[in-house]
Amino acid sequence: MLEEARSRWHPIAAAHDLPFRHVFHGQLLGREFAVWRADDGYVNIWENRCLHRGVRLSIGINDGRELKCQYHGWRYSNRTAGCTYIPAHPADAPARTITNRTFPAVERYGLVWSSEEPLGEVPDVAGLAEGKLLALRGIAVNAPADQVVERLKAYRFQPNGAIDGDAAETLIEAAQDFAVALRSRDGAAETLGVFFVQPADSNRSVIRGVLDRDAEGSAHIAVLRHHNERLSRLRDEAERDMANAPAPAPIEPVYERVSAELAEMPELTAHGRKAALRVTVARKWQTADGIAGFELRPIKGILPTFQPGAHIDVHMPNGEIRQYSITNGPGETDSFVIGVKLERDSKGGSKCMHETVREGDVLAISEPRNNFPLRRDAIKTIFVAGGIGITPLLAMAQALNNQELTHELHYFAQGEEHLAFADRLRALGDALKPHLGFSPDETGAELRRVLTGYRNGMHLYICGPGPMLEAARKIAAEQGWPDSAVHFEYFKNTNKIDDSSSFEVALARSCVTLQVPAGKTILQVMRESGIDVPSSCEQGACGTCMATVIEGEPDHQDVYLNDAERKAGTKIMTCVSRAKSARLVLDI
Amino acid sequence: MAKCSDTVILNLWHPVGAIAEAAPGAVQETVLLEERLSFQVGVDGEPVVWRSRPDARGADQVPAADRLPARGAYGYVWTSLGSPPADLFPIPEYAEPDRRRLNAATFGVNVSAPRAIENFLDMGHFPYVHTDILGAEPHTEVKEYDVEISVDRDEILATRCRFFQPMASTASDGGADVDYVYRVPHPYCSVLYKSSPVDESRRDVIAIFLQPLDQEHVRAHLLLCVLDENSEDKVIKRFQQTIFGQDKPILENQFPKRLPLDPRAETPIRADKSAIAYRRWLSQKGVTYGVIPAAA
CATH class of the missing domain: 2.20.25.680 (N-terminal domain of TfIIb)
Known part of the structure; x- marks a missing residue:
């Protein structure tokens, strides 16, 4: 019977077992669950083990958006169960595929239902209309489910309307493998009680009773007490009987193995410029002067896990591909929110998003990619945003705000009406420092003020238009900020790309040597040879196509690497950069 | 069992x-x-x-x-219940006359011995489990360190380990990186060396010796061999008991309780280098007790 039970839906908790920011420890057929409700109402049912070292997540911390493991602070996102942060390596974005096992969750009849491999839907129970039902306290019994069901068939109780009486007649209305429906009548009073039996383990069951109506005030308490007393008695009798019989062996849950690639924690897997996801535009709105907000919801299933700083490629109806940063705060995983500024000299990207794309349209997007990871081990983090450069920094600031880590978000814009995502900004409180209507010179002076007082352990993140970003980097360097503490992301590469050189590229791991002629990029030549390399912006701004240089001298033409990284010569953006030497050896 | x-x-x-x-x-x-x-x-x-x-x-x-x-x-x-080697692993510092040597505690823990060893080797949990004592957010980074399996000594050695500790010494009120060296000279015993707050040139020695009651229950014996002339025994002991008391509930909530040696049972990160080496070492030795051996 228990084998068949795996494909059925079972209640594993009462809705009232999931109060604000609690993590409930559930169990079904020997498998433990960590069950928690996020602040957006979503109920998460996860394998009760952190993927890192097997610590129960039911002792973790529900911060309303993410669940944090107690042992090493790994954070797992609401809904996707994907790991968003590994504090031991604050400069790395976690591999996207570190995702905990999830189980389906349905709330019905005041109970939370789940199943290991469900067939069909949560059962319809005749007589239990949704509405004013009363879910009783779960009563755990150390006995097998079938024995508990047998005992429940003989359960007797008073209807709500005659709770103090003792003349009720209780009849079995229906009985199944894991449920008994009983109707109790006493005069005119009548109550239907459906008692589900959750098979927690081979020798452990939980009785989850639901009555067809609730009662008010003290009567409510009296009804709960009535069932609590009688069901506790039933439990005591069942356990007394079981004490003489040998207990069945506990069910050994099978834990899925992690993927081979995760077992070694390698580089991110290679993938081309693909748009694997389909989303609908659930909402499009004017979030600031010249800036449209888009809320993108998955057509089916759930969106992949993202980290603050991540971007997606949006494939537009006109064939253009553009990168937009995800502005969401942690745990907001039901949709991606992006902001698109209408560029005056738009080549078709932002113009298409503003003028053509409407609510209800379907767009193809890539999985989120994070080449602008946020460290969370800074003693203080300063964000400097210029205009639409707010988008990745907004996601970052919300993440630090949620963890109560010290930060300031300096937002430079032409005026109040140019500040995007006002609701999200408001939630940041005093950390938000708007700087409005400054000329370039005034901006420089303001940046000099903001960037004074560098101390070891501080980190700076900059995103904005090229000239402002250059100015901010220069000022930071003058004020003593080391390269390693300054992180930036350009919108685009405005350098004039010189692709006149020709050279040889040897790919060490693929064991091939390719000729890169003038007019073609390393990336193009690799792709033509069937070597799949991830890329996104393809203009040297986003960092997705970065490769490690083993030998040779790169000719950097990107805006992703900082000066120290350029000088080191160990990394190259294969979409724009080339070689000064006759030959490059790459670790691909 | x-x-x-x-x-x-x-x-x-x-x-x-x-x-x-x-x-x-x-x-x-x-x-x-x-x-x-x-x-x-x-x-x-x-x-x-x-x-x-x-x-x-x-x-x-x-x-x-x-x-x-x-x-x-x-x-x-x-x-020993079998034929033990002639010698026990060496801890030369134990013989130094100016050190305080005491059993800080013996704790019963509902976990396998290898899980307890891994916890002893682990620095990443300091800010989360030993908050404001051995670590504090946001200083969570586990910096690169070196691990080797010494062939002639048959023990694991992790060196160049550093972790930010608030109130690192009594001399300064700020935090600083503290140096650690870890040895695993015995499948169920580990020894750590930690910068001494009173003598920059020497290190305190703390060892954990696990007595396996069965595969999933141990008694953990904590040896202290430290440079401290001032504190009372009970103060020194209380500190270590506080630390271990914080680890105990975490260890008892780890599943499975035996240490899985299959590399794909759990997800290691670079910070876990010493644990990865330890699991490999146990596999190579053919240890089966207190672990879940990898399928051949």
Whole structure:
């Protein structure tokens, strides 16, 4: 019977077992669950083990958006169960595929239902209309489910309307493998009680009773007490009987193995410029002067896990591909929110998003990619945003705000009406420092003020238009900020790309040597040879196509690497950069 | 659960109790690898260990042939259910005359010995489990360190380990990186060396010796061998007991309780280099007790 039970839906908790920011420890057929409700109402049912070292997540911390493991602070996102942060390596974005096992969750009849491999839907129970039902306290019994069901068939109780009486007649209305429906009548009073039996383990069951109506005030308490007393008695009798019989062996849950690639924690897997996801535009709105907000919801299933700083490629109806940063705060995983500024000299990207794309349209997007990871081990983090450069920094600031880590978000814009995502900004409180209507010179002076007082352990993140970003980097360097503490992301590469050189590229791991002629990029030549390399912006701004240089001298033409990284010569953006030497050896 | 048939483990020396806590001449009862044992420390400090039996009320009633191998070392009584090596692993600092040497605590923990060793080797949990003592957010980074398996000594050595500790020393009120060196010279024992707050040139030594009661239960013996002339014993002990008391509930909530040696059972990160080396080392030795061996 228990084998068949795996494909059925079972209640594993009462809705009232999931109060604000609690993590409930559930169990079904020997498998433990960590069950928690996020602040957006979503109920998460996860394998009760952190993927890192097997610590129960039911002792973790529900911060309303993410669940944090107690042992090493790994954070797992609401809904996707994907790991968003590994504090031991604050400069790395976690591999996207570190995702905990999830189980389906349905709330019905005041109970939370789940199943290991469900067939069909949560059962319809005749007589239990949704509405004013009363879910009783779960009563755990150390006995097998079938024995508990047998005992429940003989359960007797008073209807709500005659709770103090003792003349009720209780009849079995229906009985199944894991449920008994009983109707109790006493005069005119009548109550239907459906008692589900959750098979927690081979020798452990939980009785989850639901009555067809609730009662008010003290009567409510009296009804709960009535069932609590009688069901506790039933439990005591069942356990007394079981004490003489040998207990069945506990069910050994099978834990899925992690993927081979995760077992070694390698580089991110290679993938081309693909748009694997389909989303609908659930909402499009004017979030600031010249800036449209888009809320993108998955057509089916759930969106992949993202980290603050991540971007997606949006494939537009006109064939253009553009990168937009995800502005969401942690745990907001039901949709991606992006902001698109209408560029005056738009080549078709932002113009298409503003003028053509409407609510209800379907767009193809890539999985989120994070080449602008946020460290969370800074003693203080300063964000400097210029205009639409707010988008990745907004996601970052919300993440630090949620963890109560010290930060300031300096937002430079032409005026109040140019500040995007006002609701999200408001939630940041005093950390938000708007700087409005400054000329370039005034901006420089303001940046000099903001960037004074560098101390070891501080980190700076900059995103904005090229000239402002250059100015901010220069000022930071003058004020003593080391390269390693300054992180930036350009919108685009405005350098004039010189692709006149020709050279040889040897790919060490693929064991091939390719000729890169003038007019073609390393990336193009690799792709033509069937070597799949991830890329996104393809203009040297986003960092997705970065490769490690083993030998040779790169000719950097990107805006992703900082000066120290350029000088080191160990990394190259294969979409724009080339070689000064006759030959490059790459670790691909 | 079957009694131990793992000959690697059976042939090791195992700790069964602190000498300082055994009244001379009194018989102590304990459990090792699911066997009931009795031991007694003579007035000369020499221990005698035997499999518990109703007819023997003291060491003098146990014939020499029925006695188990026994020795006193590092303040503990050690024994073996098999044929132990001639020597126990060395801790040279134990012999330095100016060190305080004491059993900080013996804790029962509902976990396998290898899980407890991994916890002892781990720095990443300091800010989360030992908050404001051994670590504090946001200083969460585990910096690169070196791990080697020393072939001639047959032990794991992790060096260049550094972790930010708030109130790192009594001399300064700010936090600083503290240096650690970890050794695993025995499948169920580990020794750590940590910057001494009182003498920059030397290191405090803290060791954990796990007594396996069975595959999923241990008694953890904590040896301190530190440079501290001022603090009372109870202050030094209380500190270590606080630390270990914080680890205990985490260890008891780890599943499975035995350490999985299949590399794909859990997700390691670079910070876990020493744990990865430890799991490989156990696999290579063929240890099966207290672990879930990788499928061949």
